[in-house]
Amino acid sequence: MTAEIIDGKAFALDLRERVAALSADFAAKAGRQPGLAVVLVGDDPASQVYVRAKGKATLAAGMLSFEHRLPASASEDEVRALVEQLNADAAVDGILVQLPLPDHIDEHAVITAIDAGKDVDGFTPENVGRLASGLDGFVPCTPLGCLMLLKDRIGDLAGLDAIVIGRSNIVGKPMAALLLGASCTVTIAHSKTRDLPAKVRAADIVVAAVGRPGMIKGDWLKPGATVIDVGINRIAGDEPGTTRLVGDVDFAGAMAHAGAITPVPGGVGPMTIAVLLRNTLVAAHRRAGVALARDAI
Ligand SMILES: Nc1nc2c(c(=O)[nH]1)N[C@@H](CN(C=O)c1ccc(C(=O)N[C@@H](CCC(=O)O)C(=O)O)cc1)CN2
Numbered sequence: 200m201t202a203e204i205i206d207g208k209a210f211a212l213d214l215r216e217r218v219a220a221l222s223a224d225f226a227a228k229a230g231r232q233p234g235l236a237v238v239l240v241g242d243d244p245a246s247q248v249y250v251r252a253k254g255k256a257t258l259a260a261g262m263l264s265f266e267h268r269l270p271a272s273a274s275e276d277e278v279r280a281l282v283e284q285l286n287a288d289a290a291v292d293g294i295l296v297q298l299p300l301p302d303h304i305d306e307h308a309v310i311t312a313i314d315a316g317k318d319v320d321g322f323t324p325e326n327v328g329r330l331a332s333g334l335d336g337f338v339p340c341t342p343l344g345c346l347m348l349l350k351d352r353i354g355d356l357a358g359l360d361a362i363v364i365g366r367s368n369i370v371g372k373p374m375a376a377l378l379l380g381a382s383c384t385v386t387i388a389h390s391k392t393r394d395l396p397a398k399v400r401a402a403d404i405v406v407a408a409v410g411r412p413g414m415i416k417g418d419w420l421k422p423g424a425t426v427i428d429v430g431i432n433r434i435a436g437d438e439p440g441t442t443r444l445v446g447d448v449d450f451a452g453a454m455a456h457a458g459a460i461t462p463v464p465g466g467v468g469p470m471t472i473a474v475l476l477r478n479t480l481v482a483a484h485r486r487a488g489v490a491l492a493r494d495a496i
């Protein structure tokens with residue numbers, strides 16, 4: 200068996216085009232563009248790359264981009280004060296605080312300060328609770344992107360056995376809630392899970408989000424399984440002094456067993472920013488009282 204590659208990059212581009220068209224419709228109806236504010240604290244190189252990419256994508260979708268950079272020495276109170284200022288700013292529909300924050304800042308305290316109606320990352324306790332309760336709210340971008348790829352590939356997920364490997368607040372837990380909402384039978388595996396290979400072998404859907412390069416082996420998979428690899432791990436390349444990105448799944452091994460798999464890069468990663476724009480579009484419609492059909496995007 201040779202697995203099909205799930206092209207997240209192409210799916211994300213298409214989603215971004217649809218968001219841009221709906222963003223233009225919104226501007227015509229509301230008399231203003233949707234606005235997204237991104238807060239970056241410190242100078243983590245990867246975060247700088249992601250924040251720059253978000254700003255560019257926001258503008259390309261016909262939205263206003265507000266970028267706020269604070270030094271790594273900024274206090275928790277300063278970051279919270281900035282969030283409060285953005286909560287009160289009528290031009291800002293979505294607020295995103297780039298993670299991770301510097302160690303001296305309590306991420307939970309900062310996230311909790313974000314207005315739930317502007318929380319396009321879906322990280323506030325209100326939106327986490329809404330997802331767990333099956334209520335409308337904002338859903339974290341990476342897991343929602345994974346669900347979109349799964350539904351596009353499989354269609355109805357009801358009754359399928361799914362395993363989510365990893366229990367982070369950003370990916371693992373919301374991913375499990377989304378799969379449960381789609382009527383999958385969901386197992387959440389983590390570092391204390393016993394006999395992980397046997398549990399993976401029982402799953403029709405495998406979502407790997409552990410941050411350990413190549414940890415999930417191809418011969419653990421049920422033949423034909425759909426594999427979503429959320430890992431983005433930078434490892435040494437073949438040439439001295441070079442690096443390359445790999446996922447949490449041993450890609451070459453999985454190709455011989457899976458039915459379909461997302462590559463790294465070019466699978467789940469691009470979906471994160473596309474879904475962020477989608478969530479910002481939804482936030483703008485809700486805040487302005489402009490209707491957006493449930494299945495429009
Ligand atoms: N507030 C948030 N912080 C973080 C989030 C988030 O959703 N909200 N997610 C990650 C980082 N992230 C966006 O912020 C992100 C990660 C990866 C990609 C991506 O497109 N990856 C590419 C590879 C990029 C490369 O070459 O390095 C891919 O996988 O194809 C986009 C966004 C943590 N923080």
Ligand SMILES: [Mg+2]
Nearest residue numbers: 301302304306
């Ligand atoms: Mg911290």
